[in-house]
Amino acid sequence: MEYRPARFEVLRNMDKCNGCNRCVKECACGVHYRSDSGKLCTRDYACVDCQRCVETCPAGALKIALNRNTFHPNDNWSERYIGEIYKQAATGGVLLSSMGNPNPMPSYFDRILINASQVTNPPIDPLREPMETKITLGRRDREIVRDASGRIAPKLVRGLSADVPILFSAMSYGSISYNAHAALAMAAKELNTYYNTGEGGLHKDFYAYGDNTIVQVASGRFGVHSDYLNAGAAIEIKMGQGAKPGIGGHLPGEKTVGDISATRMIPEGSDAISPAPHHDIYSIEDLRQLVDSLKEATGHAKPIIVKVAAVHNIAVIASGIARSGADIIAIDGYRGGTGAAPTRIRDNVGIPIELALASVDSRLRQEGIRDRVSLIAGGSIRSSADMIKAIALGADAVYIGTAALCALGCHLCRSCQQGKCNWGIATQNPELTKRLDPEEGARRLVNLVSAWTHEAEEIMGGMGINAIEVLRGNRLMLRGIGLTETELRILGISHAGE
Amino acid sequence: MLEGQVRIPSGCAVSGFINKDRTLTDGSRIIKSIACMHDRSNGLGGGFAAYGIYPEYKDYYALHVFYDNSEVKAECEKFLDKHFDIVNLSKIPVRKTPKITDEPLIWRYFVKPLPTKLASSQLDEKEFTVKCVFKINSYIDGAYVFSCGKNMGAFKAVGYPEDVGEFYRLDEYEGYSWIAHGRYPTNTPGWWGGAHPFCLLDIAVVHNGEISSYDANRREIEMFGYKCNLQTDTEAITYIFDYLVRKIGMSYKEACDVIAAPFWNKIQAMDKADRDYYNYLRRNFDSLLITGPFSLIIGHEGGLIGINDRLKLRSMVVAEKGNTVYMASEECAIRAIESNPDVVYAPKGGQPVIAEVEYGI
Known part of the structure; x- marks a missing residue:
C-alpha cells in the first residue's frame, strides 16, 4: 500500500x-x-x-x-x-518544497498601518504634481571636491539607478525557463530597472539586456567568467537565500540540458550542485577579498551586491558586509520563494524580512555607516503596500520574485521542484515552456510594476511625500497594530493611536 | 506631554530682513513686521534672532540659557566653568508684561573654550562648543541652551511674537540682520525652548510648515552626532544646514540645492554641467532632501536665506529696498516696515533667495 x-x-x-x-x-x-x-x-x-x-x-x-x-x-x-x-x-x-513558506506565521506587514496628511500638511495629488519614484543604489560619497573656479566637481559614483524601487530578484535560467528569463529581461529594460540572473549564468541571447541585468556569483560559480561579470550592471554575491538559509542549491542532471549546460558551463546531464558555503568564504575577511576580486575583474565600475538570508544575527552580519566594500546589501526574509528547498528548512529557518530589515537599518545608523550601502529587501513583497512599508522601515528598494512569477501566470502550486510547471515557467520541457509567450509575459510584468508604482505614488502623495528617497527609513509614517512592545521596539515604530 | 516627548506640527508666520551694508537697526522694526501677521500664530510661541548685537563680545560665544530653577542653573554653571572661560554672565533683561507668564530663569554667558580642554578634545572651537551645548541640552535636565553663536542671539518665549519682543526689550538691541517667528503649534507644549528660532552656532532658523520627510531627515542627521531632542522640523533643518555647511563644506546655496533639489525631469533637461552637479547632489545627499510644505528663513553671520519647498506649498514674499532685503510669509509684513520697496516678488518653489552681507564696507 x-x-x-x-x-x-x-x-x-x-x-x-x-x-x-x-x-x-x-x-x-x-x-x-x-x-x-x-x-x-x-x-x-x-x-x-x-x-x-x-x-x-x-x-x-x-x-x-x-x-x-x-x-x-x-x-x-x-x-x-x-x-x-x-x-x-x-x-x-528529505522532503522538498517550492516557493515561500505557506504556514500561518505572523505577517508584520499586515500589522503595520501607513499615515496620511490631514489639515496641518497638504496631501499631494500625483495626477497634478510630480511624484518621484526614481532610486539610486550604492554608497553615498560625501567628500566634496571643487574645481579651480570653486564649483563642486561632481564625481561619478559607482551604483545603480532605476525608475522604480522594484527589482526582479534572482531566479536562474534552469530553475525557470528561457521564456521566463526573456520576459523578465524585456520588462526590466522597458521599466528601466533590473532583473537578476540567479546562479545560472547569462544566456548569450540576453547579453543585449546587460544594462538591466544583475549577474549573480553564487557558491557553485556556475556560468561565471570575465565576459559574464562585465556584461551586467551590477554583480550580486549570493551568500544565502531566505527560503533556505545555510543551504546550497541543486539543479538535477535531467534539467542540465542544451543551452542550460552551456550557460552554466557544465557537462550535459550533470547535477549542478551549489555548495552550502562559498568555499573561499569562511568568514567576513574572505568576503572582502571576493568583493575586491570582483571589483578588480570589472575595473571598479560595477556595484557589488551581497545577498544574505535574514537570520537571527542579521544586523551584525549586515554591519560586517557594509564594511567589506560591498555597495548594496540584499536581505531575503524567511518567506522568500525558491525553486526547491528542503521543506523543514524553508518552513523553520530564518526570520521575517520586516524585523530583519528594521534591525539592520537601525544598526547601520547606530554605527554611522548606513550611507555606505543601500538595502534591498525581499522575501514576500506581495503588494505596493508591502513595498511602501519596507521602504519606510529602511529599504532603498525591494526585490520581487514570487510576485513577478504570478504576473507570468504562476498559480503558486508550489511544485516547481517537479519540473512539470504547466504554466511554462519552472520547467525545461519544450512542450510546456512554449506556453509562456515572452512578449506577453513582459507586458504583464510591466503592467504589474507600473500598477504598483501608481499605487505607491498615491500612498506617497497622501503622506505629502513627493520623492521616494525620503520615504526611506521614515518610520514616523508607520504605526503598528496589535503588536507587542518588543515587536514595536524592533520595528522602531509606535503603536496606532500614539 | 512636553516638547521632545511628542512630535508637534505647527503652522506659522516668518519674517526677516538684512541690511547688507551692516547698518544697524533696532528691534522695534522686526516686531512691527511680525505683529501684522498676528493671526498666523496662536500665542503658543514667538521668537527672534538678531545679528551684530554684541559687538563688544564679538569673539565670544553668547550662550542664552533657560533654567527651570536655580539648582539646575548651579549645575549648568559648574559645567560651563569646567569647559569655558566665562568673561561675562548676566540675566537677560526683560520687561514684565501680563501677556508673557511662567518665564523660566533666562541667563546669558559670553564664553570661550578653555584652551587646555579644547586641546585635549582634539576638536576645533566650534565643534567643541556644539558638543558642550548638546551635552547640556541632553543631560542637564531643566537647562536648555537656545542660542550659542558669536555676536548674535535668539530671544524666544511662549506668547505672541510682538509680546515676546516687548518682553525681551528688543528695541534696546541693534543688529544688521533680524528674523522673527510667530508659532501656531497644533498642540500645547507650553515650553519656551520649543519656540523658534532654532539655533546652532551662528545659524538661526525660522520655519513655517510641516515637513513630511522629517523622520528620514532626522535619522540621517542623527548618524552624524546630532541629537534631535525636540522632535521639531526646525531643529532637524538647523542641523542639516550645520552639517552641510560646517562639516561637509558646502555653501548655503549648495545646501539649499540639497534640501530643495530640482525634480529629476528638470535635472535631465539641464545643460551638462548643471545636470552633473544636481545628479551628484541628489545621488549622494538624498536623505537630506526635504519634502512637504515649508517656507524657511535661515540667518547666519554672513547673510540671510529664504527658501520654499519644491512645490511652494507655503507662502513667501521677498522685497528689496536699497541695501536691505526683506523676506516674509506675507507681503503685508514687509509693507508694514517698508512701504515703498524697489522690487517685490514671490520666489519660485525650491529657488533660494540668498542675501549676503557686503564685507569690507
Missing part, C-alpha cells in the same frame, strides 16, 4: 464537459487521462492544484477543491504531518 492521500480532488461537471480532451493535453502531471475504455478519469493524488486545467477548459467544467475526504481530525497531528510521514516512510528522503 502506498498511503498517497490526495490533497485535492478534481471536480468535473459532466453536464458541461464536452469531452474535448483539452485537460488531458494541458496537464503535465498526468491527472487527467482517458481510461482504456475511453472514459475521462482523474488521478487526484497527482494534482498540484495549479489551475491550468480549470482555466483552459473551454467548457468551464472543471474545479479543483480541497479533498473532502477527511483524516480523523487532529489539530496536532494534522493531515499534512501525517501525509509527510507517509511520504518519508515510503522514500527515506
